[in-house]
Amino acid sequence: MQKLELHNVIKRFGNNTVCNGINLNVEQGQMVCLIGASGAGKSTLLRCINLLEPIEDGEIFLDGKDISLPGLNPQSVRSKIGMVFQSFNLFPHMTAFENAILAPKRTSGISKSQLNFEIEMLFERFDLAERMHNYPDQLSGGQQQRVAIVRALAMKPEVMLFDEITSALDPQLVGEVLDVLLQLKNQGMTMVLATHEMQFAQQAADKICFLKDGKIVEEGSATEIFNRPKKAATKAFLTRALK
Amino acid sequence: MTRREHYEQQQRRKSLIIAAISTIFVVVAVIIFVPMTPGWEKVQKSFFNATVLAKTFPKLLDAFKVNIMIFAWSAPAIAVLGLMIALARDAKAPALFPLRIFGAAFTDIFRGVPVILTVYLIGFGIPGLGLPRPWNSPFIWGSLALILTYSAYVAEIFRAGIDSVHPSQRSAALSLGLSERQVMRDVILPQAVRNVVPSQMNMLIALQKDVSLLSFIGPVEIFRQAGVYKSLFANFTPYVGAAIIFLIVTIPATRYADYLMARQMRERR
Numbered sequence: 440m441q442k443l444e445l446h447n448v449i450k451r452f453g454n455n456t457v458c459n460g461i462n463l464n465v466e467q468g469q470m471v472c473l474i475g476a477s478g479a480g481k482s483t484l485l486r487c488i489n490l491l492e493p494i495e496d497g498e499i500f501l502d503g504k505d506i507s508l509p510g511l512n513p514q515s516v517r518s519k520i521g522m523v524f525q526s527f528n529l530f531p532h533m534t535a536f537e538n539a540i541l542a543p544k545r546t547s548g549i550s551k552s553q554l555n556f557e558i559e560m561l562f563e564r565f566d567l568a569e570r571m572h573n574y575p576d577q578l579s580g581g582q583q584q585r586v587a588i589v590r591a592l593a594m595k596p597e598v599m600l601f602d603e604i605t606s607a608l609d610p611q612l613v614g615e616v617l618d619v620l621l622q623l624k625n626q627g628m629t630m631v632l633a634t635h636e637m638q639f640a641q642q643a644a645d646k647i648c649f650l651k652d653g654k655i656v657e658e659g660s661a662t663e664i665f666n667r668p669k670k671a672a673t674k675a676f677l678t679r680a681l682k
Numbered sequence: 683m684t685r686r687e688h689y690e691q692q693q694r695r696k697s698l699i700i701a702a703i704s705t706i707f708v709v710v711a712v713i714i715f716v717p718m719t720p721g722w723e724k725v726q727k728s729f730f731n732a733t734v735l736a737k738t739f740p741k742l743l744d745a746f747k748v749n750i751m752i753f754a755w756s757a758p759a760i761a762v763l764g765l766m767i768a769l770a771r772d773a774k775a776p777a778l779f780p781l782r783i784f785g786a787a788f789t790d791i792f793r794g795v796p797v798i799l800t801v802y803l804i805g806f807g808i809p810g811l812g813l814p815r816p817w818n819s820p821f822i823w824g825s826l827a828l829i830l831t832y833s834a835y836v837a838e839i840f841r842a843g844i845d846s847v848h849p850s851q852r853s854a855a856l857s858l859g860l861s862e863r864q865v866m867r868d869v870i871l872p873q874a875v876r877n878v879v880p881s882q883m884n885m886l887i888a889l890q891k892d893v894s895l896l897s898f899i900g901p902v903e904i905f906r907q908a909g910v911y912k913s914l915f916a917n918f919t920p921y922v923g924a925a926i927i928f929l930i931v932t933i934p935a936t937r938y939a940d941y942l943m944a945r946q947m948r949e950r951r
Contacts, residue, residue, distance in 0.1 A: 489857050518859030528854035532872045541868055542858035587854075594859055 440503050442467040442629045443488070443598055448497035448507075450480075450487055450653075457483045459653035460497070465598070465646075468627045470620075472640040474664075475650035476676065481633035482525075484650075485600045488631070489522045501598070518546060521591030522600040525607050527583045529575040535586040536562070536571045539593040546594075561589050565619060581612030588619055599623065601632040617643075637680050641665050649673045727917075734919040738911045742923050745907035749893045752825055752903070756893070757886060759829045764836030771841060774862070785837070792834035798895050801827040805899035820900035828896070832889055839881045843874035880946060883939035887932050904928075 443465040450458035457480045465471050473481040486492045488499060490506065490513040499507040506516045529538050540558045543549065549557070562571045565585055575583055584604055591599060601620070605613045617639050623630065624643060634640055640647055641661045648658040649672070657664065657673045668674045683691075716722060770778070770785035792800065804827040809818035816822070847870050855865040897906035904924045911920035 486853075491853055491856060513856075514859050514861055517857055520857075522854075522857040524850060524854060526850060528850045530851065530855070530869050530873075532876065542855075542860055545864050545868070546859050590858065 441465060441500070442469070442502065443631070444500040444503075445484075445488070446498045446500070448484070448487060448499060449495045450483055450492060451495050457653050458487065458494070461650075461653070461655055463648065463655065463658075465629060465631060468629055469645045470624050470630045470632065470643060471646045471648065472644040473631065473633045473648050473650055474635075474637065474640060474676070474680070479650040480653040481650055482602050485522065485602050485631065485633055489520050489600055490516055491522075514546070518542075518594050519596055520598045520600060521594060521596035523584070523587050523591055523602065523604050525603040527575070527580070527587045527607070529583055529587055529590070531575050534572050534574055535567065535578065535589075538575070538586060539590045542590075543593050543595075558589075558593055561592060565589055565622075579612060580608045581615045584608065584616050585619055588616075588623075598629045598631070601630065601634070603633050603635060605634070605636055635680070637665075637677075649676060651676070729918045729922055731915075731917050731919040734911075734915050734917045735923050738908075738915070738920045739923050741911070742904055742907055742920060742927055745902060745904040746924075746927050748901060748903040749890070752821065752828075752893045752896060752901070753890055756825050756828050756832070757889060759825075760832045760836055760885075760889070761882075763829060763833040765840055767833055767837035768840035768844065769866075771837070772844065788830075789834045789837055792831045793838070795831075797828070797831050797892055798898065800831050801895050801899060803827075804830070805896070820896065824896035824899050824901060828889065828892060832885060832892075836882060836885055839878050839885065840874065842881075843878035844870055846877050847873045877946070880939050880943040883935065883942060887935050887939065890931060890935070891928065 441464045443463075445461055445463040448458050448461040448463075449456065459480075461480075461484060463471070473484065475481055483492060487494050487507075490511075493509070494507055497507070498505050501516065501519065529535070530541070533541065536558060539561065540554060543554055543558070544551075547554070559568070559571070562568045565588070567582065567585055567589060570578055570582055570586075575586070578586065584607075587604075588599075605616050608616065613636070617636065620630070620632070620639075621643060632640075632644075644661050646658060647661055647664040648655045649664060649668075649670075650656065651672050657668060657670045664673065665677065668677060767785045767788055770781040771789070773779075773782050773785075801824055805820050805824045808823045808826075809820065812818075851869055851873065852865055855869040856862075860868070894903060894905040897903055897909075902910075904927060908920040908924040912918055
C-alpha cells in the first residue's frame with residue numbers, strides 16, 4: 440500500500456483549472472519533488488493534500504483511507520500531514536518555542552512537562568536550542584524556516600509537505616534548510632516537496648514529477664528526468680531551469 | 683565632519699530659523715490683533731476671568747471624578763462587548779446565524795444614531811418603565827447608552843484588525859491541526875488586537891469626552907457642574923476651566939496614541 444496516493448485530483452479556482460487530473464503515488468519514506476514553472480499547480484497540489492483547499496474531483500488516500508471525502512473533519516488529517524510554507528508563516532507574537540508547542544499543547548493529551556521536554560529535544564536535534572526563546576523577527580530567514588519545520592514536526596506527522604521553502608531565502612541561507620531536509624530523509628520521513636532547487640532535487644529526490652498546466656507531464660527517478668527526459672516540455676523546462 | 687553632515691547641519695539650522703520666525707510672526711499677530719477686536723474686553727471678562735477660575739477649578743476637578751468613574755466602568759464593558767460583537771459577526775456555524783444577524787443589526791443601528799439620541803432614548807426611556815431604585819438611575823442607563831454606541835465602533839475596529847492578519851497565518855495554524863476556534867483564539871486574535879491598539883486608544887479618548895453627554899439626562903459631571911457655575915457667576919470661565927481639565931487628560935493620551943501609531947508604521951516597513 441502507498442503511504443500517499445492521489446487519484447485524478449482536480450482543483451479549480453473559478454474557471455481556472457489549477458490541478459487537472461493529478462495521479463501520484465508516494466511510498467513510505469520516499470522523497471518526491473514536484474518541479475515545474477510557477478503557476479504549474481505545485482503549491483496548490485500541496486495545499487489540497489493538506490486539505491487547505493477542497494478538491495473538485497478525485498481522491499486523496501493516506502494509508503489507503505480517503506481523506507478527501509467531503510465533510511470529513513480535516514483536523515485529524517492535518518495532524519498527520521505537516522506542512523512548511525514559502526514565507527515561513529511563523530506566528531510573530533510567539534517565541535520559536537511557543538510556535539512549536541502550541542499545536543501539540545492544544546491537541547495532544549501529553550503532559551506539559553513531557554511536552555516541554557520533547558519540544559526542547561526537537562530544537563536540540565535541529566541545532567536551534569540557542570534560539571529557542573527568540574521571537575521570529577530576531578531570527579535569520581534560514582533559522583525561521585528551520586523553526587517552521589520544527590513546528591510542523593512537533594505534531595509528529597507521518598508525511599511532510601514543503602512548499603518552495605527556500606524560495607524566500609538569501610542564497611547563502613538555502614544550504615542550512617536543505618540540510619534539514621536531508622536529515623529528515625535519512626530518518627525515513629515521507630516527504631513531498633515543491634521546489635525550484637534543481638540541483639537538490641537531482642541529488643536527493645527518490646522521485647521527480649514535472650508539472651505543467653496542472654498535470655504531471657512526466658515522472659521518474661532523478662536520472663530519468665534530468666538525464667533522459669522523454670517529453671519535449673520537460674526538456675524545455677530543464678534547459679531553462681538549469682541554465 | 684563630512685561634506686554631507688556639514689550640508690545637513692546647515693539645512694537644519696536654516697529650517698529651524700524659518701520655523702522660529704514664522705511662529706513668532708503668528709503669535710505676535712494674534713497678540714496684537716485679537717485685543718483690537720471691539721468685543722475683546724467683554725470676552726476676556728466673561729471667558730478668561732482669573733478670580734472665577736480660581737474659585738471654581740477645584741470644584742470642577744471634583745466633578746471630573748464622576749466622568750472618570752463613568753469612563754472606568756464603561757471602557758472595559760465596551761472592550762468585552764465590542765470583541766463579542768466582532769466575533770459574532772464572523773461566526774460561521776449555521777446555528778449561530780441569528781447571532782450574525784444580531785451583530786450586523788447592532789453595529790448598523792448604534793453607528794447610525796447620534797450618541798446624544800441614544801443617551802436620551804435609553805437614559806429617559808428605560809427608567810420610564812417605572813423600575814425601582816437603584817434601577818432607575820441615569821448613571822446606569824446613560825452608561826449603557828455609551829457602552830452600546832461605542833461597542834458598535836469598537837467591534838468594527840476589531841473586525842478590521844482580524845482582517846488585517848494575513849491569511850497565510852490562518853493556513854499555517856490550520857495545517858498544524860488546530861481547530862478554527864483555536865486558530866482564532868491563539869493565532870489571529872492576539873495579532874489582531876495588537877494591530878488595532880492605536881485605533882482603540884483613539885476610541886477611548888473620544889469616550890472620555892462623550893461621557894459629558896450624560897449630563898443631559900441628570901448626572902452632575904464636569905460639564906453640568908461648569909454650567910451651574912456659569913449661571914451662578916454669570917460668567918463663562920468655568921467652561922474654559924472644564925476644557926482645561928479635559929485637555930490635561932486627553933493631550934497625553936492623544937500623544938501616546940500617536941506614538942503607538944507611528945511605532946506601528948515603522949514596524950510595518
